[in-house]
Amino acid sequence: MRDLTRDLGLLSINTATVRKQLGLADIIEARARRGIRAICPWRDQVHEAGLDAIARQLADAQIGTSGYCRGGFFPAADAAGLRAALEDNRKAVDEAKALGAPCLVLVVGSLPGALSGRPSSKDIGLARAQVFDGIAATLEYAREVGMPLAIEPLHPMQGADRACINTLSHALDICDALDPRRTGALGVALDVYHVWWDPMLEGQIARAGPERLLAYHVCDWLVPTRELLNDRGMMGDGIIELRKIRGWVEAAGFAGRIEVEIFSEVWWARPADEVLDTCVARYREVV
Amino acid sequence: MRDLTRDLGLLSINTATVRKQLGLADIIEARARRGIRAICPWRDQVHEAGLDAIARQLADAQIGTSGYCRGGFFPAADAAGLRAALEDNRKAVDEAKALGAPCLVLVVGSLPGALSGRPSSKDIGLARAQVFDGIAATLEYAREVGMPLAIEPLHPMQGADRACINTLSHALDICDALDPRRTGALGVALDVYHVWWDPMLEGQIARAGPERLLAYHVCDWLVPTRELLNDRGMMGDGIIELRKIRGWVEAAGFAGRIEVEIFSEVWWARPADEVLDTCVARYREVV
Numbered sequence: 001m002r003d004l005t006r007d008l009g010l011l012s013i014n015t016a017t018v019r020k021q022l023g024l025a026d027i028i029e030a031r032a033r034r035g036i037r038a039i040c041p042w043r044d045q046v047h048e049a050g051l052d053a054i055a056r057q058l059a060d061a062q063i064g065t066s067g068y069c070r071g072g073f074f075p076a077a078d079a080a081g082l083r084a085a086l087e088d089n090r091k092a093v094d095e096a097k098a099l100g101a102p103c104l105v106l107v108v109g110s111l112p113g114a115l116s117g118r119p120s121s122k123d124i125g126l127a128r129a130q131v132f133d134g135i136a137a138t139l140e141y142a143r144e145v146g147m148p149l150a151i152e153p154l155h156p157m158q159g160a161d162r163a164c165i166n167t168l169s170h171a172l173d174i175c176d177a178l179d180p181r182r183t184g185a186l187g188v189a190l191d192v193y194h195v196w197w198d199p200m201l202e203g204q205i206a207r208a209g210p211e212r213l214l215a216y217h218v219c220d221w222l223v224p225t226r227e228l229l230n231d232r233g234m235m236g237d238g239i240i241e242l243r244k245i246r247g248w249v250e251a252a253g254f255a256g257r258i259e260v261e262i263f264s265e266v267w268w269a270r271p272a273d274e275v276l277d278t279c280v281a282r283y284r285e286v287v
Numbered sequence: 288m289r290d291l292t293r294d295l296g297l298l299s300i301n302t303a304t305v306r307k308q309l310g311l312a313d314i315i316e317a318r319a320r321r322g323i324r325a326i327c328p329w330r331d332q333v334h335e336a337g338l339d340a341i342a343r344q345l346a347d348a349q350i351g352t353s354g355y356c357r358g359g360f361f362p363a364a365d366a367a368g369l370r371a372a373l374e375d376n377r378k379a380v381d382e383a384k385a386l387g388a389p390c391l392v393l394v395v396g397s398l399p400g401a402l403s404g405r406p407s408s409k410d411i412g413l414a415r416a417q418v419f420d421g422i423a424a425t426l427e428y429a430r431e432v433g434m435p436l437a438i439e440p441l442h443p444m445q446g447a448d449r450a451c452i453n454t455l456s457h458a459l460d461i462c463d464a465l466d467p468r469r470t471g472a473l474g475v476a477l478d479v480y481h482v483w484w485d486p487m488l489e490g491q492i493a494r495a496g497p498e499r500l501l502a503y504h505v506c507d508w509l510v511p512t513r514e515l516l517n518d519r520g521m522m523g524d525g526i527i528e529l530r531k532i533r534g535w536v537e538a539a540g541f542a543g544r545i546e547v548e549i550f551s552e553v554w555w556a557r558p559a560d561e562v563l564d565t566c567v568a569r570y571r572e573v574v
Binding site: 166 | 398401402404406409410411415442443444446447448451453454457483484485486508510511512513514515525526527528
């Protein structure tokens, strides 16, 4: 396994981690002061700060990225909605390219309307078919542009509203169907928060291999976890076997950055400096 | 598929559904007034009301049961804890027998201490090994007594603290290992709340077959779901495809009762009569 204690060369900060404290340009500055060399920015933050400005800031300061969050949300209640989703995903691919990201992370979506509490359908099979078609269409464009797509399986507790792909196995089945030659154009973003519980995890990570493992995200699972979206833990504060899972990922050939991504009302309420310092310390100690 | 609209012959009420409104004896009376012929009682409720008294009440009124909730919680931090869990599971088997239950439902447990927020271990592999051994030992006794054991896979969001068996596939692997001849002594309790999201569900239900499908529980998954334990929905209020899943279960040969089990702060705050009337209406309409 790679040694993370010596330097921060492999560390990336997902900018959602301090999104409520700082704007994107300030996050990039706060990162620099700690020797963190990479980020994974969110789309809404980039839009707010301006794509060109952020692309220039990243290039000028030679800041790496571990991905671009996010494309996806393919299912829709009607044909116009499906078309709009594809159009938006093409834009996301272009933005990821402009930022020099290694992949566009896909949170694939699920039942139309569920995210706003008004699902127009209960047919998860249909949602999954729409996701498959949406990835296929987006992949065609992404291949032209040269932007790898990383399907992120989300925890099953987010299966109704955010992503109807909830296991690594399911994500890899889609990769095998759409990119059977393992070209690197389609793979997965593996976030320990979503997959730690899976009894098939070790074997499926090996199945993924370096061609499919496009991103690796860490945080922790708290006991108790108080709600389903914004109660992630800082690495070391929960029960995820971080070293063990990273061992499996690196044994499978993953050589990319390690991205810290924490959605947490608790950490959003603390000063950004404290959050980032803690991320750095825990990255060295427990990841 | 069986017609549920005509009578309530297949309906069972899990007594947790109105546990905050009524004691067990009163739940049994409230059930009778509606023509509901079966219940699934919880162990603490039975202990509070008295095992003998409840056994007599059930026998006198010819009330059926769809299971007994619950055994399990096998993992422990030390040998004494493991022994105590086995001892307690034997008692649960005896109690299930005294009540004439068709199966003892097993919520298998997970990381020791996690349920009280102080996990003594992060080793879910060890917890799974302890669960396997605990089921094996309990099965030996349960076979003698003649009490089938029903492993209940819980939703992965409850994987750290309540059950480290989180998919039907995983539960069936254990059944295959411990009861390869499919004698009916070991099977699963399938609760739609825990498994609806699983892309492998249909195939695994077929794999289970009538010998392994020992109990079937219904409620619904709300969007949004506000917390991880007590925010279950009444059937029809969420996004679970209840008819579709029951179709798979019955096509696989399940001929048992359909148990309504709702843990919900919302429904616990309403009058028991309203809750039970709604259960009956929704059972007829949407299950």
